[in-house]
Amino acid sequence: MVAATLERPAATPPRTAGSRLSVEAVSHAFDIRGAALPVLDRLSLDVAPGDFVALLGPSGCGKSTLLRLVAGLEPPDAGRITVDGTRVTGPDPSRLLVFQDPTLYPWRTVRGNVALGLEARGVRGERTARADAALRLVGLEGFADVFPHQLSGGMAQRAALARALVNEPRLLLLDEPLGKLDALTRLALQAEILRLWQETRFTALLVTHDVEEALVLARRVIVLSDRPAAIRADIGVERPYPRHRDDPELIRLRREILGILGQPT
């Protein structure tokens, strides 16, 4: 099934910019008042360059922890994470995490927030031009000089996407980025993320608890078990984009996944 997902529809250009991600037998535990709470148990996962993979699982199962480990914000207790064959030892702007909260800096304008990565790495030339280009990419060109408190939730999340994309990441880690948005804004931003993925060719790893969202966006849906997380199912979604929610194949897969998650369908 994994091999099948690597075939891409003829219309999609070859994806050369995305990273290959490899998670090898990673275990991780949280320290809760001295007691170890295992959240990941010997989890292994390979993501092909340019693929779009969704991680689905019950709340608190360790999906977000996996993304933090891949981003390099914390080292795993055991196991290995490599990106394009290089072991992850710390954060790197080529692998970026988009959080559930936009976490824009309130003291910076939208443009200042988007330019954050360029500034942090001391990129001098064209900082403003690149930030403005990223804002155009997410449809926020008119809001460059506005402060974050003046943005709606959806606009703030678009700005957070632009803040990541301006660094031209090869692996984009999306940690329930649409989790706090209203239903209509969610639909609009799902289409947006899909378009950005098709245009900029990064590898995408999306954590979500919305089965429909996973099926509309991802080419591969990985269903995780309850804590400590292990892979319960790895499902290829071989439907062309744009996908429709009422596609009978997607409805069938939705039923199958909900069954795996133990939900009545």
Next chain:
Amino acid sequence: MAGLTALASAPPHAAARRLPRPPLRGPAAAAAWLLLAGATYALPEDGDFPYTAAFAAGALGLGLALPPASAFSGHLGRAGAALAHWTPWLTLAALALLAWELVTAKFALLPMPFFPPPQAILEVFWEDWPKLGGSILASLKLLAGGYLIGAGLGFGLGVAIGWSKAVGYWAHPVLRFVGPLPATAWLPLAFFVFPSSWSASTFLIALATGFPVTVLTWSGVAGVNKAYFDVARTLGASPGFLILRVAVPAALPHVFVGLFMGLGGSFAVLVVAEMLGVKSGLGWYLQWAQGWAAYANMYAALIVMALMCSGLITLLFRLRDRVLSWQKGLVQW
């Protein structure tokens, strides 16, 4: 609460425009000032006050200028809007001055040397301004030195404690033990240890400023949303960037509260230090005036001191408004 904030942040002329304005506000204010002028000039005095006529003339001038000014306030731009806003206060000020004039110079209801009439204070401003002005400059110089040193060191120390566990481990107990001690308690020791009373006072003012600035900067830095650091770290930020571009700007609202509290504390120490050690400044002037039973000079110095302190706080708030313009719902000073 939201309504209160909205009211507080509305510019004064907008608030004045929304209030129904009685048509007789301008004439009422003018009448009050003319009444003050007439009573001051015409009523017999209990005592000898050379500036009675000058005071009456000033009130007369204001009383005559008010009706045309308020009639054309709509054409005077911002000054006109300010005049319209403050007209009721001008009326009250004239009536208060009148009451003061009557109970002191005219009917001597209050014991005389201790409660001089307004014209006696006018006399002090007019005759003694070189000494008063010099005292303001001396006070400002001493205050600025101590405040800037204290605020700078407090800010640096606060950032260090908030950022580094090691610095926090060593600095926290010292801060807890020494910090709450009022800076004035160090006064006898400081005047003995430091080579000059000026350096001793600078130290005390720096101490009074430094403590609140340190504690609030520390709490600001320690309370920064951890996700802000995650964002910057994934984007490739160095530790220096995390401190200067993430922790410090995020902590600035707290820092300004510390700067405000420190400024209030520094005023108290300034006056005490000037009264007890330094032979210049407004605190010394107060002490000197009291020693010579020159009570009018004392009131004049108090008025000047109030203006100075209020002005400095206004300055600090202006600075904050500029630096924190991204924040919503700032308290207006």
